[in-house]
Amino acid sequence: MQKELLQYTLRLGDNALILGQRLGEWCGHGPVLEQDIALSNIALDQLGQARMLLQYAAEIKGGDYTEDKLAFHRDITEYHNLLLLELENGDWAKTIARQFLFDTFNYFQYSALLESKDDTIRAIAQKAIKEITYHAQWSAEWVIRLGDGTEESHKRMKDAINDLWEWTGEMFMADEIDTKMLEAGIGADLGNIKTLWDEKVAQILAMATLKLPTDDWAQTGGKQGEHTEYMGFLLAEMQHLPRMYPEAQW
Amino acid sequence: MTKEMDMMEQFQQYVDGENKVEPKHWMPEAYRKTLIRQISQHAHSEVVGMLPEANWITRAPSLRRKVALLAKVQDEAGHGLYLYSAAETLAADRKDMIDDLLSGKAKYSSIFNYPTPTWADIGAIGWLVDGAAIANQVMLCRTSYGPYARAMVKICKEESFHQRQGYEIMMTLAKGSPEQKKMAQDALNRWWWPSLMMFGPTDEHSPNSAQSMKWKIKRKSNDELREEFIDKTVPQAEYLNLTIPDKDLKWNEDRQSYDHGEIDWDEFYNVIKGRGKCNKQRMAARNKAHEEGAWVREAANAYAEKQEARKQKQKGAA
Ligand SMILES: [Fe+2]
Ligand SMILES: [Fe+2]
Numbered sequence: 001m002q003k004e005l006l007q008y009t010l011r012l013g014d015n016a017l018i019l020g021q022r023l024g025e026w027c028g029h030g031p032v033l034e035q036d037i038a039l040s041n042i043a044l045d046q047l048g049q050a051r052m053l054l055q056y057a058a059e060i061k062g063g064d065y066t067e068d069k070l071a072f073h074r075d076i077t078e079y080h081n082l083l084l085l086e087l088e089n090g091d092w093a094k095t096i097a098r099q100f101l102f103d104t105f106n107y108f109q110y111s112a113l114l115e116s117k118d119d120t121i122r123a124i125a126q127k128a129i130k131e132i133t134y135h136a137q138w139s140a141e142w143v144i145r146l147g148d149g150t151e152e153s154h155k156r157m158k159d160a161i162n163d164l165w166e167w168t169g170e171m172f173m174a175d176e177i178d179t180k181m182l183e184a185g186i187g188a189d190l191g192n193i194k195t196l197w198d199e200k201v202a203q204i205l206a207m208a209t210l211k212l213p214t215d216d217w218a219q220t221g222g223k224q225g226e227h228t229e230y231m232g233f234l235l236a237e238m239q240h241l242p243r244m245y246p247e248a249q250w
Numbered sequence: 251m252t253k254e255m256d257m258m259e260q261f262q263q264y265v266d267g268e269n270k271v272e273p274k275h276w277m278p279e280a281y282r283k284t285l286i287r288q289i290s291q292h293a294h295s296e297v298v299g300m301l302p303e304a305n306w307i308t309r310a311p312s313l314r315r316k317v318a319l320l321a322k323v324q325d326e327a328g329h330g331l332y333l334y335s336a337a338e339t340l341a342a343d344r345k346d347m348i349d350d351l352l353s354g355k356a357k358y359s360s361i362f363n364y365p366t367p368t369w370a371d372i373g374a375i376g377w378l379v380d381g382a383a384i385a386n387q388v389m390l391c392r393t394s395y396g397p398y399a400r401a402m403v404k405i406c407k408e409e410s411f412h413q414r415q416g417y418e419i420m421m422t423l424a425k426g427s428p429e430q431k432k433m434a435q436d437a438l439n440r441w442w443w444p445s446l447m448m449f450g451p452t453d454e455h456s457p458n459s460a461q462s463m464k465w466k467i468k469r470k471s472n473d474e475l476r477e478e479f480i481d482k483t484v485p486q487a488e489y490l491n492l493t494i495p496d497k498d499l500k501w502n503e504d505r506q507s508y509d510h511g512e513i514d515w516d517e518f519y520n521v522i523k524g525r526g527k528c529n530k531q532r533m534a535a536r537n538k539a540h541e542e543g544a545w546v547r548e549a550a551n552a553y554a555e556k557q558e559a560r561k562q563k564q565k566g567a568a
Contacts, residue, residue, distance in 0.1 A: 031539065034331070035546075040320055047313065144553075149552045153546070248426055250369075
């Protein structure tokens with residue numbers, strides 16, 4: 001059970017870290033100062049959650065593991081985030097679309113984790129849910145604003161949702177670890193979340209005057225450590241300094 | 251004409267009495283223009299200043315440092331916002347100010363045209379660049395224009411936090427491995443002189459200063475501020491066991507202050523002219539963000555207008 005709990009915690013932590021890392025790339029380059037700040041806020045929340053979760057994962061792993069050892073000294077196949085989150089940012093529409101598709105999932109996921117039988121995960125969920133609720137509102141508002149904005153923003157948002165759609169299915173595919181964690185009362189029920197997510201996403205896209213994509217082909221593998229090409233570059237950039245000086249304190 | 255002179259005199263008396271000028275008050279046109287130029291330059295510096303540090307957010311060597319750096323750069327964006335708002339109280343338009351920055355007409359602090367090749371630069375910037383900014387901004391907390399002074403009070407609190415954070419990075423490096431110590435010394439070597447230049451030309455070469463002092467926009471001269479900064483920073487460098495790259499630096503017992511070597515003003519003017527390593531890169535980044543953000547800003551406006559029209563229609567129907 002410890003093995004599954006560790007994997008499950010790493011998945012949550014890696015999602016938060018990799019998304020935070022991607023959002024951090026926007027800092028200083030946003031379309032307007034106010035939104036630069038808003039996106040940095042979300043990045044900061046994600047990184048804060050990543051730290052709590054990786055600290056917990058390090059504790060489960062024991063030995064000399066730390067949040068930083070997990071973040072900076074794991075290779076690509078040992079990362080367990082969703083593929084959706086490691087994709088390149090693209091334009092503002094793509095960043096917003098990714099945020100919305102993930103935030104909506106994450107909101108229902110963390111709502112379920114509020115009932116987790118694992119004390120630490122429950123405590124983290126209690127702290128994170130306020131942040132995630134805000135993220136989900138913010139990104140949904142932006143999807144509507146862009147979908148129902150100008151012709152150009154509508155087209156960009158439509159393209160972004162269509163492009164990203166095949167990367168969303170992975171969120172709901174329960175593997176053995178998800179099943180065991182659900183049975184133990186620790187993890188979230190991905191089947192339930194899928195129903196709630198479908199409904200919410202359909203509702204927001206309708207408000208944004210956008211069509212719901214119908215192709216349900218899903219790219220998978222991130223949770224199990226099989227990643228896209230983008231991930232290697234992300235890790236190379238993120239990890240290079242601690243890897244060059246593995247003994248150093250920063 | 252005499253009326254105008256009377257009002258000028260009254261204004262001077264008002265300022266001399268240590269009163270704050272507020273947006274609705276009468277003020278000399280030159281006072282207003284000077285402030286708009288200074289505040290908008292200051293705002294641009296905060297925003298362009300995000301770039302050399304944002305450069306390290308994705309590469310910060312620990313999660314704690316990553317979060318702290320991102321929060322710091324985000325603070326600078328907030329400072330930019332406060333300052334644009336302060337300039338707007340003088341009837342300057344944010345869009346015009348930003349257009350002037352992007353076209354190269356408006357200036358920003360030259361320090362941000364230096365590169366950040368290593369992690370130690372993040373420490374050095376926090377320690378020295380935010381440190382120099384604080385010396386200037388503490389003075390500006392007492393500037394005569396109310397909205398500017400109040401913005402500075404808010405900003406100064408965050409800047410001193412940034413400065414401590416930067417110093418702590420330097421401390422960790424200076425007490426770390428030989429490579430880390432070398433990294434810290436190298437960053438100090440590169441940032442020391444540009445930081446001294448941040449205070450601007452020497453007093454005899456700073457033509458606008460006298461009027462600004464008279465209006466109490468500025469309350470200390472460039473050289474005074476520079477010396478304060480040096481006096482405060484030298485002991486901090488000693489504590490880190492790092493060497494300030496100035497062989498002429500020595501304590502002057504009579505003046506109770508440090509004497510320092512000659513500043514290379516040619517370098518200063520060259521970088522202002524656009525010849526720094528990063529001038530083009532910084533302007534290109536700002537222009538790119540602005541151009542690529544155009545459709546987003548348009549969409550947000552279009553959506554807001556649609557919402558407003560829908561609201562009106564609903565009202566009409568009711
Ligand atoms: Fe600042
Ligand atoms: Fe600062």
